[in-house]
Amino acid sequence: MKQIVIIGAGLGGLAASIKLASQGIKVDVYEKNSYAGGKMMPISMGSYNFDFGPNTMTMPEVFDSVFEEAGVNPRDYFEWIKLDHHTRNFDHDGSSFVMSTDTDVMIEQFEKLDPYAATHYKSYLNEVDRLYRLSKSSFFPKMFTSWQDYMSPSLFQAVLKVRPLEKMNHFHERFFRNPLMLKAFNRYATYIGSSPYLSPATFAMIGYLEMVQGVYYIKGGNTTLANAMEQLAIELGVTFHFETLVTKIHVGIDRAERIETEDGKVQYIDEVIINGDLLKVYPSLVDEVHRPSFRDATITKVSPSISAFVIMVGLSSKLDLIHHQVYFSYDYKKEFEELFNGAWPEDPTIYISNSSYTDSAVSPDGDNLFILVNAPPTVNHSEVSLENYKEKIYSKLENHGLPIRKHRVVEKILGPDEIENRFHAFRGALYGISSNSLRNSFLRPSNQSKDIKNIYFAGGSTHPGGGSPMVVISGKNVAKHIISQARND
Template identity: 30%
Template sequence: MKKIYVVGAGPGGLTSAMLLAHAGYDVEVFEKENFVGGRTSSIQLGDYTFDRGPTFLNMMYLVREIFELTGRTLEDYVEPVALSPLYELVYADKRFTVSSDYDQMIETISKTFPGNEEGYTRYLQETHKKLEALAPLLQRKMDSVTDLLAPETLKALPELEFGKSLMDKLGKYFDDEQLQLAFTFQSKYLGMSPWNCPGAFSILSYIEQAYGIYHLKGGLNQLTKAMAKVLEEQGVKIHLNTPIKEVVQYKKRIEGIRLEDGQLLHCDDVVINADFGYALTKLLNVPKKRQWSPQKIEKKQYSCSTFMLYLGIDTQYDLQHHTILFAEDYRKNMEEISGTKVISKDMSIYVQNPVVTDDTLAPAGKSTLYVLAPVPNNFSEIEWNEVKQQYRDLLIATLEERLGLTDLASHIEEELIYSPIDWEEKMNVYKGATFNLGHQLNQMMTFRPHNHFAPYENCWLVGGGTHPGSGLPIIIESARITANLMLERDGQKTFPIKPLPQELDYRITELSHAGL
């Protein structure tokens, strides 16, 4: 058995460890924190429990599939809850509730944006076909230019919408900019404004509506805890409180890892699940001439960061599980986040109010509010330690005014602030770019760091900084791609990939198969 070390116990590292252990490798996981999950972990403030990072769980079929590949059933470890409705969008003058039920969406669009019902049907039909074409690009390796010439890649290229932005694409279906934004807000988590984001990413909103959004009882952190439980059953050792000082290299091979305490451990392969920018600048010693080197990485494009408030409050508000509040001038807000990199006074805010779904997260009659404001990453050089209290107060005031959270400040019992500086210094997120490298076309597929990381023969990447990209289920898919590359190298049977399942609302499938 080959000895494989996995650096980092985030969802990518844990998934790769599960798959490789099931395939018969001798796997150990090393994690600097005293908990698993990385950004997909929990925060406990008194009697209140929060997810640290991801709170949207979509592509549930993929998560189930990974557990099935190790001979297990996801529901034996976690309790998924399908959300209905999915989320509420709040504009300056109206609210819009998004559902995975076709009839409900048609009714809501008819009331809120009349005249766009037929456009919504066409959006479902055409985006279903787009997803079918693009899905293989998210499921296979992209380690060389020849991968771009594979038949499924060539078939998908027209769907990448070269030269067409997401707003351009949505304008084909909807005549109201606010409705267009309802299908584009996910793009800011890819590091792009919807006015610059490639039109291919119209699939993101479609995936949510076609396959649903889920909560896990206890929070999404339960997923990585479940993965750790599977690894325990497989006999895989997870070393907590064990930071890595460096990945030890000799010529074109990784010889092992050196721990912070100086101990040198030898292995046959290393799988790196640390934040890519951090790993490249702190753990590896990549030659200057390589595309991905410490000297070149600052010139790449990165996602925004996030300013977080985790609030334990002594009351409950009338809020959906997920609420997205748009800045009154959303385009200016996006430009300030990713372009000029200044703090927006007119901000966009995401609020999770999970107690409407899960009463285990707070004491009776109380609630947890997870508040996220997209902000510039640390290339902005904003002195967050000096302005974070002022920005926090502005966030609270905005929630009180625009969401009607009356006297929110007076109801806070527990509070934690997490700024971009905290993401960088406490969680080793390069430049605080919470969602990793941006997803511009010149940083996707073969132009993104490869799962098999050259120039080393036995170095592998998983996570948001490699192909196919960021987002919890996509990170999980990166782990399967990496595991299959290792199995293929060793002449072993690879893990299969199922076709896309039928949509949550079967009528969407019927619409897309019926054509226009």
Template identity: 45%
Template structure:
């Protein structure tokens, strides 16, 4: 049976690898020259950067893509734990390191938030409960239709994961220090949402970092995508890069063929779309346009890739420099739909862990949240670098290589609606828990994977989704 997969992101690659192992004839089409979607490498002179996700969790999920095919994952990529994994800096210069070392976390909290130090074990217990409930009921299979979202068992599980409490209110049960609260509220940005609106359920993200830990992949996180690609090719997947799909032909409820930009038609028995459904669905079903207009997209990003001629000793692998007014930052992003006046700034300096990425100086990925679809103000990069100087991070005169990434870059390169990173923002009950199903309602042989579909965004989840859709295809066909 022939399967065509549109899009070579992690979800598409995981699905392709899984199906090829089961004996399917798999053909994967990617519009760009490299695979992996947003997990792709960027080279600027002697400096190497990861374009996409930098904090890697759930390494066993990526390993599973390889290991399910009967081989060891180690020759394809390996993981090194980053410990502690995040340096947080407040506006008054206070620091709080995140780690999965519970004793270390409590010692820090005893100085910053004594109330939080006493509550920390209970906090870990609760976020662990949230995670295991989510894994059991939400993350363990594909959701193929709306019916899968309304089973009684799932409804009971949903009510047990604090769906009507915001992440902010949940965290206030355990912590009182405003800076500590900022550090934990930031987990909402991992799904492109606001901590003042997103359900407390997503505190489970904290479980992944604070219990299981954060990892780095030697050679850059794009090594994961390269490992998937290598195994897929070994299993016989035919991969076509620089091959943009412009049309899907659906006839009598069946997806018959796809059409490439070059004009070639490809016929297949099954079709998997690894793309933003907010962009893909309106071209397939005009009635989806009305729904699309009502959707709040997730946040996007404004990124500066900066290769420096020096090392900054105070920077760790992962660093966050917080806004003095966190609430106002999210009001501007989601309500006013403008760039924040004083954004929270994330810096990845992977050369701290892997000097081969940048032997002559630091390779900084400097990222701030951005409103989807909005063009950045003039000289916004200068504004960010000026803000970093408040924290004694001076880089302007040390930059020898530089590239800027905007929401428009994301939209153009990945066909992502308004450059949103995760499709829908999880700022409401409906958008948080009722992602687009993994199977089309208008074509019996058409499936979806990726961050805008179930189970959601983030590298491990889209990878899980790719494997689960492959399982569903095997069960149904």
């Protein structure tokens, strides 16, 4: 029986472990933290419970498929709650609108705020539908292992059809005129840690997920998903080694032979999947001499995605908030220019998730606010006091009628440095490499090492990209490839 080791119990590693174990393959998962889920980290302070991330869940069928393909009913493990009117957006002048999967509700709002959008919104939905379906059929299901995989005629034709040379902002200007509408839809670029003024219009397909398919929440908190996946993996025979740091992958002649943990224990392997930040974890585990196609000098030149500054604060009461809301900066383009030049935005856009609006059980005594602003990656960024920046955020929110200081009971903050250390994230980036260029958008690092054929990669820093559904897809794709290879051996 093959011995597979997965390094990292994030969603990609969990998905791979379930797929492999369901086929009778022996799997050991090593995780340096005490829980499964990676960035899907649970945080509790008294009666206030928070999901560090992700807060916005889309593509529920991807997560359900992990369970269904293992022969079980996902509803026996967790429950989806659909948020029909999911995100309230505010501009600097106080104007606002709510994003909804109800097309009539959207058009009714556009008729008051953006008449041009009211007449073009259905065309927008048709186009993002097309972008999504092309991506789903041509990119998501494939495990890319070499340049040849990208060069197939059918894939090349698909790339040409998903607007690779048009920028996201330019694409949205075809359908929206009101500055707030443009900001709200351009914000999808942040879901991949990038700028809407630089990333391809291809990623506008995220609009299909939120505005047609819908935004979801998992009852009990989104971290319930990671717990459910861990439970299923254990039921299938997966062995987890929590609080166990893998420090080295020993390589023989072009093959990984064994892993070594911090306490000196060794396990021999047939295949190993690295479910972590490729840019950070791979070079830390494999000596450079064994990875000539992925040298340290190459890594240092990579443009990372944005990081984040997060405040989790529990309040003594309920404020006028729905599940998701965004308070935009005055000059959105300037904000991204600052971020990718290593500066903390002077006027940051603020995102707030308040899951207690949907699920009071996670925070029975008041709102549980997860507040996130985009931050520059670590190294070469301007120094800032996180405490002072927190106060800047609170002051801006007070100007929008949210007196957080007055109702604050518990509070915790995390910045890019802690994100880098806690999650082994390259320069604290949330999504690995940014998608601010054509190359980084469509030629993501492959899911298999070019130099060591039994080392595979799953996670947001490799194909098909960032975001929880993509991470799960990457884990499934790698597992399917290993299973196929095993059948052919």
